Structures are given as C-alpha cells and as structure tokens.
Amino acid sequence: MKLRDELRGIVPQDLLSLVPSGFDIIGSRSGAVAIIEIPNELDKFKYEIAKAIIKNSRNVKAVLRRIGPRSGEFRLYSYEKLIGEVTEVIHVESGIRLMLDPTKVFFSPRDQYDRLDLASRVKDNEVIAYLFAGIAPYAFIILKHKPTVRLIYAVEINPEAIRYAEVNVRLNKVRGKVVPVEYDASLFCEKMRNSFHRVIMTLPLGAHQYLPSAINCVMDEGIVNFYHIGPEEDPFRDAEEIVMKHCSNMSVNCRIINERIVREYAPRVYKVRVDFEVNKRQTTHT
Ligand SMILES: C[S@@+](CC[C@H](N)C(=O)[O-])C[C@H]1O[C@@H](n2cnc3c(N)ncnc32)[C@H](O)[C@@H]1O
The missing domain is CATH 3.30.300.110 (Met-10+ protein-like domains)
Structure with missing residues (x-):
C-alpha cells in the first residue's frame, strides 16, 4: 500500500x-x-x-x-x-552482501545498475585502483561478475568506511582480492604510478580535482572511469572538456570509449560516468 x-x-x-x-x-x-x-x-x-x-x-x-x-x-x-x-544493516545487492551504517558511511542503493554496467566492462586479470571507495560496493560487484580480476585496491579516507569494507571483504569471501587502504587518493596515486589497468573515480562532485593523480597511476592503455555531474541539456560536455584539458596538460592522448548517465543527481542535473583510455606513449613526428 x-x-x-x-x-x-x-x-x-x-x-x-x-x-x-x-x-x-x-x-x-x-x-x-x-x-x-x-x-x-x-x-x-x-x-x-x-x-x-x-x-x-x-x-x-x-x-x-x-x-x-x-x-x-x-x-x-x-x-x-x-x-x-x-x-547498522546488511544490504544485499546483485548477490553480494554489504554491512554498513548509513549514518556513518556513504552508500547509495540507487547506483546498483551503474555497478553492474561497470562490472560488465572489466576484463580478466585487471589490477584496479578503486579511488573514493567507501565501503567498496563496486569492488564486490566487479569480482562477482569477473572473478578472474587480479586485485582491487579500495582507497578511502573515512576510517568507518574502511572498517566496513574490511568486514565486507570477509562477508563476500574475497580476501586477497580486495584490499581496503585508508589513504588519500592523490597520495596513493603518487606512490603507485603507472600501476593499474583501471582507475575508478566514484566522487562526482570532486573527482575532477584528482584527474592528474588518476592519469599518473593508470598504466599505458589503461582505462579511467571518471564520475562528474552535468545539466540535462548537455550532461557530458563539462566532463569531456575537463578530461581532455587534463590529458592535454599532461601530454597524454586520451580517447573517450563510453559515456553513461548514472542517475538523476538533482532536478535537471545528472550524475554521469565518462570512461576513457589513456595512451602514454608519445607519437614522434619526423
Ligand atoms: C561518493 S562516495 C562513493 C563511495 C563508494 N564508491 C560508493 O559508491 O558507495 C565518495 C567517497 O570518497 C571518500 N573520499 C573523499 N575524499 C577522498 C580522498 N581524498 N581520498 C580517498 N577517499 C576520499 C569519501 O569519504 C566517500 O566515502
């Protein structure tokens, strides 16, 4: 009723x-x-x-x-x-279990279809940096759909979220595959340059400030999943421009390979995801 x-x-x-x-x-x-x-x-x-x-x-x-x-x-x-x-509850989503307390950590059940979509794009053997990971829901969904993924670092600064991420690693039996790391995303990337096949950036209101870090820590031909917000009239334009500006500043070639409206963020404003490939080898002109 x-x-x-x-x-x-x-x-x-x-x-x-x-x-x-x-x-x-x-x-x-x-x-x-x-x-x-x-x-x-x-x-x-x-x-x-x-x-x-x-x-x-x-x-x-x-x-x-x-x-x-x-x-x-x-x-x-x-x-x-x-x-x-x-x-404190155990949330069940697409076959995974997530312990969390919504008063202490970020979690949105409305992102479940984006998690499934992203997971469907991950390839065998990937080593992934999952920045702004919260309780790490994307990591568990990815491993559910692609158990051959080698390793996912879940990088997060909220200690409560890290504690729940650790519990969830045990609940979903992925010890050794998902490693929660209580660390600032930019410091983490600073230490882990050119290390990842994929960098996931689930911070729609601030991820753009960390794009140089993500581009640094993704390896040549790796993928960045970048989240941003955009108006209904042209939801991807701002995100595309920001990505291309940073790639150009860092002298790397970037190619947008996929774009997705994740969900409504506010009236007439969308949360979007822009997936791009980073090519770090410089073309030499003779
Ligand atoms: C929008 S939430 C996304 C959480 C999770 N990925 C999810 O989908 O449920 C962003 C998270 O980034 C964390 N965060 C914010 N700034 C950060 C930073 N500089 N380094 C690492 N994590 C950060 C916040 O504590 C928050 O948990």
Whole structure:
C-alpha cells in the first residue's frame, strides 16, 4: 500500500500530496533502515509517517529523516532518527552482501545498475585502483561478475568506511582480492604510478580535482572511469572538456570509449560516468 494511502485520515487532505511517494531502503530481510525526506510542512506528522513505513515493511527496524544535502569530505547526509536505535544493516545487492551504517558511511542503493554496467566492462586479470571507495560496493560487484580480476585496491579516507569494507571483504569471501587502504587518493596515486589497468573515480562532485593523480597511476592503455555531474541539456560536455584539458596538460592522448548517465543527481542535473583510455606513449613526428 502507498504511504499516502496509509496516512489518509491522519495527515489533513490539503497536505496529503506532500507525503513522499517513495523512500530508500537499505538492508535486507534480516533488517533494514528506511531513509525518507519529509517536507517541513509535514513536521507534525513525522512520527506517524515513520510508523506507517514500519507497519508496511516488516523488515524495517529504523526510520531516518534526511536533512539537507550530502556534505563534508566523507559525503554524508545528516539524519533525524524517527524510530529505532540500530542503524547498522546488511544490504544485499546483485548477490553480494554489504554491512554498513548509513549514518556513518556513504552508500547509495540507487547506483546498483551503474555497478553492474561497470562490472560488465572489466576484463580478466585487471589490477584496479578503486579511488573514493567507501565501503567498496563496486569492488564486490566487479569480482562477482569477473572473478578472474587480479586485485582491487579500495582507497578511502573515512576510517568507518574502511572498517566496513574490511568486514565486507570477509562477508563476500574475497580476501586477497580486495584490499581496503585508508589513504588519500592523490597520495596513493603518487606512490603507485603507472600501476593499474583501471582507475575508478566514484566522487562526482570532486573527482575532477584528482584527474592528474588518476592519469599518473593508470598504466599505458589503461582505462579511467571518471564520475562528474552535468545539466540535462548537455550532461557530458563539462566532463569531456575537463578530461581532455587534463590529458592535454599532461601530454597524454586520451580517447573517450563510453559515456553513461548514472542517475538523476538533482532536478535537471545528472550524475554521469565518462570512461576513457589513456595512451602514454608519445607519437614522434619526423
Ligand atoms: C561518493 S562516495 C562513493 C563511495 C563508494 N564508491 C560508493 O559508491 O558507495 C565518495 C567517497 O570518497 C571518500 N573520499 C573523499 N575524499 C577522498 C580522498 N581524498 N581520498 C580517498 N577517499 C576520499 C569519501 O569519504 C566517500 O566515502
């Protein structure tokens, strides 16, 4: 039953249209957290809204109200806890298990199709630098679909995310294949020049600042999966220009091999992925 129908008779008729039509659920049958945005006009009814969610989704143990946009270097939302105390869950996605607490680490279930798409492009034996890895969901999906991948370094600065990534390595039985590294992405790349077949850059609001680092640590003919945001009218243009500018500054040849709209990021703004190949050998002209 829809949340709005459930709240008929509790929320006044003139405010019913403001009741959100959806919310995110992170977790699984063993326990889940619901995350919802409630407009200020419905403030008085927030606990009734939370109770209605719990009544209809028996696995939901806690309801969090999202306050404002993601912020800070760990890219976290602020939440108001409406019901429930425990917010640590095991989320199940495409056959992998991810332990996390959304109040402490970044995670978005809305990226699941992008994870599958990226995983379908990875080749045998790749050694991958997964920058801005959070709890490392892309790494586990990649290995599920391509077990022949040699090694994935999951590089992340949030210590809580690293702790969950380590738990998830054990949960998904990929010890020795995924290595969580608590390190700044640019420092990591500085130490690991020309080392990776692929560099994944899942930080849409800031990855562009790290493009020189990614280009340094990818090997000749390696691939960079670059995330950015762009307006509905021309979602890829900014990302393409930034990529080409950095490649030119660093005197490497880059070729865009694939572009993808990941999902809506804000009204009329998309999160996009631009995949490009880096050729580091200089062409000599005689
Ligand atoms: C948008 S989240 C993506 C997390 C994960 N890849 C996912 O899809 O769930 C970006 C992550 O980058 C981390 N981060 C931000 N700046 C960083 C840096 N300089 N080096 C390493 N990680 C960083 C944040 O803590 C956050 O967990």
